[in-house]
Amino acid sequence: MPAPVLTPEEFQRRLLAWFERHGRHDLPWQQDRSPYRVWISEIMLQQTQVATVIPYFERFMARFPTVQALADAGQDEVLHLWTGLGYYARGRNLHKASRQVVNEHGGELPVHSLDALAELPGIGRSTAGAIIAQSRGRRAVILDGNVKRSLSRLHAVEGWSGRSAVARRLWALAEYYTPHEYVTDYTQAMMDFGATLCRRGQPDCPSCPFADVCVARGRGEERRFPESKPRKVLPTRTTRMLLLQDAEGRVLLERRPSSGLWGGLWSLPQFDDDEQLQAWLDAHVPDAELGRTWSPFTHVFSHFRLEITPQPARCNAALAVDEARRWYDPGEPASIGLAAPVKSLLTTMAPFTLEPTGA
DNA sequence: GAGACGTGGTT
DNA sequence: TAACCAAGTCT
Numbered sequence: 001m002p003a004p005v006l007t008p009e010e011f012q013r014r015l016l017a018w019f020e021r022h023g024r025h026d027l028p029w030q031q032d033r034s035p036y037r038v039w040i041s042e043i044m045l046q047q048t049q050v051a052t053v054i055p056y057f058e059r060f061m062a063r064f065p066t067v068q069a070l071a072d073a074g075q076d077e078v079l080h081l082w083t084g085l086g087y088y089a090r091g092r093n094l095h096k097a098s099r100q101v102v103n104e105h106g107g108e109l110p111v112h113s114l115d116a117l118a119e120l121p122g123i124g125r126s127t128a129g130a131i132i133a134q135s136r137g138r139r140a141v142i143l144d145g146n147v148k149r150s151l152s153r154l155h156a157v158e159g160w161s162g163r164s165a166v167a168r169r170l171w172a173l174a175e176y177y178t179p180h181e182y183v184t185d186y187t188q189a190m191m192d193f194g195a196t197l198c199r200r201g202q203p204d205c206p207s208c209p210f211a212d213v214c215v216a217r218g219r220g221e222e223r224r225f226p227e228s229k230p231r232k233v234l235p236t237r238t239t240r241m242l243l244l245q246d247a248e249g250r251v252l253l254e255r256r257p258s259s260g261l262w263g264g265l266w267s268l269p270q271f272d273d274d275e276q277l278q279a280w281l282d283a284h285v286p287d288a289e290l291g292r293t294w295s296p297f298t299h300v301f302s303h304f305r306l307e308i309t310p311q312p313a314r315c316n317a318a319l320a321v322d323e324a325r326r327w328y329d330p331g332e333p334a335s336i337g338l339a340a341p342v343k344s345l346l347t348t349m350a351p352f353t354l355e356p357t358g359a
Numbered sequence: 360g361a362g363a364c365g366t367g368g369t370t
Numbered sequence: 371t372a373a374c375c376a377a378g379t380c381t
Contacts, residue, residue, distance in 0.1 A: 045377035052367065053377085086365025089380075124379050144377045164360080191377055200375070201369070228374080259381095261364075300372090303363060340366070 079337025093122030146194025
């Protein structure tokens, strides 16, 4: 172990003293720390901030209070409650994992084993540790963004944590400081410390219980840690979204492929260009009347920009629906997962006016 | 190892 | 405002 700045005991003592006064003690998933509730919260909290998660967690627990309830539900309803939260593979994996828990573990999350937990889809090394520490109080090491940031600064760990050598070093530090007792408070304290004091933007060093030993602070370089991922320019993709309404004002939706962007969610039919859109209409809805194309808007994702041009149209003919195609009434929304920009379009721009193409 | 995967907040 | 980032995991 490389030059510790504190013994584990001293680190834990200072951290827990700070946590008692400044930690978060009344988050929804802290009220009843059942493995199921902790599991759901940990999945929702992946790459997502607490304030965003809270309302989703409350709705999810109200609808799916047990593993069994979740396993009994259909994927559409699970994704419906995940709509707007992002990273939808989390929702799909959660649903899949709930059925595994029912079928392979007797309906109980395998909290006795880190490895058994991590075999469930969506649960990696850190989340498995968090579930065990938070729900059982058994010693388990976590390494999330908060812990990475705090330990990176405390020890001035150079390099981006996506590099395996850096990740190994951070895991070793996390392991070194994690206590055998008070693990529930300790792990929560580490996350609260990173989220509220040792923030990326403006760390509150003057209030920090480790200010005297923090290596980054000692060098006046706390803002340089942790090192960020090398960035590349975002490519731009363009797409046409068909806003096809039938005589009753319902909108045509298509289910996205089960993997990839918005996997398993419902979206408007998408086309690369006008020709493809027109060809599809000719083949499936020959009586469709096209309106004037709306101006494009841009949706920025982590890895690309999506420029969307909505194309309004109306038709009278019935269109066969199936597993991947349906009519959707914006006035009486069904419990299905909708891609966020689509939901936004349907709520803010409905009812769609159909202006003549040449007007 | 590198890229994919979302959305909302912050600077 | 455009970039950057947040309680990571999977392929």
